[in-house]
Amino acid sequence: LRYRPVxxxxxxxxxxxxxxxxxxxxxxxxxxxxxLSRDGDPxxxxxxxxxxxxxxxxxxxxxxxxxxxxxxxxxxxxxxERPETERDGHYFCRWMKKRSxxxxxxxxxxxxxxxxxxxxxxEILQHIPPHEAAHGFVRGRSIVTNARPHVGRRVVLKLDLxxxxxxxxxxxxVAIFRRVGYSREAAIWLARLTTSAAPWSLAAPDGSDDTVRxxxxxxxxxxxxxxxxxxxxSAFSLDVRLTGMARCFxxxxxxxxxxxTFSGSQRLIRALPTFLPLITQxxxxxxxxxxxxxxxxxxxxxxxxxxxxxxxxxxxVSRVEFDRLKALLTNCIRYGPSGQNRQHVPDxxxxxxxxxxxxxxxxxxxxxxxxxxxxxIDWDR
Numbered sequence: 001l002r003y004r005p006v007x008x009x010x011x012x013x014x015x016x017x018x019x020x021x022x023x024x025x026x027x028x029x030x031x032x033x034x035x036l037s038r039d040g041d042p043x044x045x046x047x048x049x050x051x052x053x054x055x056x057x058x059x060x061x062x063x064x065x066x067x068x069x070x071x072x073x074x075x076x077x078x079x080x081e082r083p084e085t086e087r088d089g090h091y092f093c094r095w096m097k098k099r100s101x102x103x104x105x106x107x108x109x110x111x112x113x114x115x116x117x118x119x120x121x122x123e124i125l126q127h128i129p130p131h132e133a134a135h136g137f138v139r140g141r142s143i144v145t146n147a148r149p150h151v152g153r154r155v156v157l158k159l160d161l162x163x164x165x166x167x168x169x170x171x172x173x174v175a176i177f178r179r180v181g182y183s184r185e186a187a188i189w190l191a192r193l194t195t196s197a198a199p200w201s202l203a204a205p206d207g208s209d210d211t212v213r214x215x216x217x218x219x220x221x222x223x224x225x226x227x228x229x230x231x232x233x234s235a236f237s238l239d240v241r242l243t244g245m246a247r248c249f250x251x252x253x254x255x256x257x258x259x260x261t262f263s264g265s266q267r268l269i270r271a272l273p274t275f276l277p278l279i280t281q282x283x284x285x286x287x288x289x290x291x292x293x294x295x296x297x298x299x300x301x302x303x304x305x306x307x308x309x310x311x312x313x314x315x316x317v318s319r320v321e322f323d324r325l326k327a328l329l330t331n332c333i334r335y336g337p338s339g340q341n342r343q344h345v346p347d348x349x350x351x352x353x354x355x356x357x358x359x360x361x362x363x364x365x366x367x368x369x370x371x372x373x374x375x376x377i378d379w380d381r
Contacts, residue, residue: 019033020033020035020037021035021037021055021056021057021185022055022056022057022067023056023071023076024036024185036183036184036185036188037054037055037183037184037185037186038054038183039183039184040052040054040181040182040183040186041181042181043181044180044181045180045181045182048127048128048180048181049127050123050124050127050128050180050181050182051123051124053182053186054182054183054185054186055183055185055186056070056071056185056186056189058186059186059189059190063116063119065116069112070189073090073112073113073116073193074189074192074193075090075192076192081197081217081218082197082198082199082200082216083197083199083200084199084200084201085199085200085201086199086201086202088199089196089199090109090110090112090113090196091107091108091109091110091113091196091221091223091224092107092108092109092110093105093106093107093108093198093199093202094106094108095204095205100291100293100294102211103204103205103206103211104222105166105198105202105212105215105222106222106223107196107198107215107221107222107223107224108221108223108224109221109223109224109225113193114224114225116193117193117194117224117225117226118225120190120193120194120226121225121226121229124190125226125229125230125233126139126229128176128180128229128233130229130232130233130236130239131232131235131236131239131240131243132239132243133239133242133243133253133254133255134232134235134236134239134254134255134256135254135255135256136228136232136255136256136257136259137228137229137232137257138232143256143306143307143308143309143358144309144315144361144362146254146255146256146259146261146306146307146309147254147261147306147307147309147311147315148311148315149252149254149263150252150254150261150263150304150306150311151311151312151313151314151315152300152311152312152313152314153252153263153264153265153300153304153311154264154265154266154268154269154299154300155263155264155265155268155269155272155297155298155299155300156261156262156263156296156297156298156304156306156311157261157262157263157268157272157275157276157295157296157297157298158259158260158261158294158295158296158298158306159259159260159261159262159279159283159290159291159294159295160258160259160260160290160291160294160295161258161260161283161288161289161290161291162258162288162289162290162291163214163289164231164257164258164288165219165220165221165222165227165231166214166215166219166220166222167214167219167287167288167289168219168220168230168231168234169195169217169218169219170191170192170195170217170218170219172234172287173190173191173194173195173220173230173234174187174188174191175187176191176230176233176234177190177191191218192218194220194224194226194227194230195218195219195220195221196215196218196219196220196221196224197215197216197217197218197219198212198215198216202215220234228257231257235255235286235288237286238255238282238283238286238288239253239255241282241286242255242260242262242279242282242283245275245278245279245282246262246264249264249267249268249271249275250264250265250267250268251263251264251268251275252264256307259306259307260283261306261307262275262279263311269299272297300312303318305318308321309362315362316362316363317358317359317362317363317366321359322359322363322366322370325355325356325359325370326369326370326373328340328352329352329370329373329374329377330373332352332377333373333376333377333378335381336378336381337349337377337379337381338381349379352374353374356370356371356374
């Protein structure tokens with residue numbers, strides 16, 4: 001269907017009451033409108049246990065807010081997809097330096113939109129299962145489950161996807177909601193609630209337009225509660241194809257967010273000149289890009305580390321991570337914990353316990369050493 005937005009009710013020459021629903025699209029024939037609310041699949045929604053709504057009014061009722069406020073959150077009726085300034089938009093924006101160089105935009109939703117996104121994440125996205133190869137931000141899975149299939153392999157191949165969240169554009173998010181049974185109209189509104197376009201006034205710290213460009217079209221904002229699940233679902237087809245390709249070479253495949261890992265035997269080592277171009281082609285055909293500078297091939301005579309877990313013989317914490325955490329705990333004992341919380345974590349004690357629990361899960365002996373240090377910290381200092 002080809003349609004254009006209704007620019008004004010006066011131009012449409014038909015009252016709002018004559019529309020199939022508010023904000024319906026004006027069709028190519030004068031005085032007619034497309035009804036995009038009737039192509040949903042209630043049976044599919046029921047199978048997944050998802051709330052059923054097909055029009056903006058029904059979505060507003062589900063979110064318990066006036067339709068006008070919902071339209072404001074989605075920027076319906078505005079002249080441009082992008083706000084003029086951060087103040088005009090619904091996200092707080094800040095740049096974060098990447099460890100590998102360059103800059104990443106963190107977009108945190110403002111309170112009202114954040115509450116809406118939290119409900120979408122909790123009542124819709126958590127009920128849609130990702131692919132079994134996806135381990136990042138999935139309940140019951142972790143960096144440990146991501147690393148486990150690759151333990152004791154002759155070779156480990158690691159790839160990173162470039163600008164993973166920013167690569168997932170508006171149309172792909174619409175397709176995710178359509179695939180689970182929502183009407184086209186409902187899917188468009190849900191996608192507008194869960195995507196962002198950077199303000200016109202946004203400038204990168206390095207002054208480069210190329211740094212800002214990936215964020216100018218509507219995309220998944222890194223910092224929104226809905227983005228991890230939507231990113232996993234957007235990569236479902238990628239996971240299916242890469243899992244199948246890996247099996248053809250007797251290899252294992254997992255993905256933790258934008259980190260792709262393959263591992264296998266001598267057969268995979270011999271096939272690497274063929275295997276690498278094939279999986280790169282699949283990734284590009286799924287509209288993602290590989291960071292060529294972060295591609296690594298690790299043999300079993302090297303330390304094979306996957307998302308911070310050493311997998312040469314059995315899952316283990318890396319010595320670097322253990323030493324770093326041990327030094328942090330020691331400094332907390334000597335100088336007090338308040339001065340060591342340089343990232344201003346709200347519950348620093350819980351943060352440290354979580355990191356120790358992660359080490360304990362991989363290496364009980366090292367974890368016990370760290371816990372002994374933790375118990376010596378004076379939290380009143």
